Amino acid sequence: xxxxxxxxxPFVRHCRIALMENQVPFEFEPTDYSQSAxxxxxxxxxxxxxxxxxxxxxxxxxxxxxSKADKSFLATPGETELYALANTALDTAINVVLLExxxxxxxxxxxxxxxxSRITTCLEALNRSDFGFExxxxxxxxxVACLLAWATYRNRFDYGRYNELCGFLARVxxxxxxxxxxxxxx
Ligand SMILES: N[C@@H](CCC(=O)N[C@@H](CS)C(=O)NCC(=O)O)C(=O)O
Numbered sequence: 001x002x003x004x005x006x007x008x009x010p011f012v013r014h015c016r017i018a019l020m021e022n023q024v025p026f027e028f029e030p031t032d033y034s035q036s037a038x039x040x041x042x043x044x045x046x047x048x049x050x051x052x053x054x055x056x057x058x059x060x061x062x063x064x065x066x067s068k069a070d071k072s073f074l075a076t077p078g079e080t081e082l083y084a085l086a087n088t089a090l091d092t093a094i095n096v097v098l099l100e101x102x103x104x105x106x107x108x109x110x111x112x113x114x115x116x117s118r119i120t121t122c123l124e125a126l127n128r129s130d131f132g133f134e135x136x137x138x139x140x141x142x143x144v145a146c147l148l149a150w151a152t153y154r155n156r157f158d159y160g161r162y163n164e165l166c167g168f169l170a171r172v173x174x175x176x177x178x179x180x181x182x183x184x185x186x
Contacts, residue, residue: 003061004031005045008183010090010150011058012046014142018062020177021136022069059087062139073139082129082140089122090147093156119157123165131168137175145172153183 003019003026005012019026031045040047040056047054048061055061066073074080092115099105099112106113126144133141148169151157159165172178 001026001048001050002029003027004029004036004039004047004049006030006032008153009045010146011044013149013181013183014139014146015046015048015058015061015065016181017142017146017177018065018139020180022065022071024065024068066139075138079138079140082126082138083143085122085126085129086140086143086147089119089126090143090150092118092122093147093151097154097156123157123159123162127162127164129164131164131171137172141168141172145169145178149178149182153186 001019001024003012003015005015005028007030016028018024031039031047033043036045036047037043042056044056046058046061047056048064050064053064055064063073074083096112096115096119099109099115104112106116129144131141131144137145144165145168148159148165151159
């Protein structure tokens, strides 16, 4: 099994965490923009090859990895909702970064302003969620952890006022797989 990605992508990080948690042996292939454009129809990372199987999105990869270990992926509608909220915030935040790199800021684009406001409302909703876990975080909780750690790493939105989120992240920081998949110093 080969996972293609970067050490800085939060989507890739979540997949690496799941592979480590479930002790699924895999090779990691560092993949840049031009390689992802050439090798995946989404032109994004992660993507994963497992024999004849090919997955082009972290959610499909996670589902595959959990299934291989006889574990469920997003077991309840509530977990799916939490995962979707975190995923929307993450996808939106990355979109804003990439547009800003091209000079398209909220001052120039009403849609970028809407995207930024979407991140805030998603964080508010996430902060009202339940972050209790025993043993291992769920995939929805892992996605939230990857989102928050990415925001810190890339110096993006400030979530310091969201106590539930901060408390949860502090607890997750102690887990070996989260520490081992931390992005390299910027
Ligand atoms: N929905 C995708 C999102 C993946 C994604 O946005 N990856 C970013 C890196 S963090 C990427 O490759 N972006 C390149 C681009 O947008 O062209 C997933 O869950 O795998």
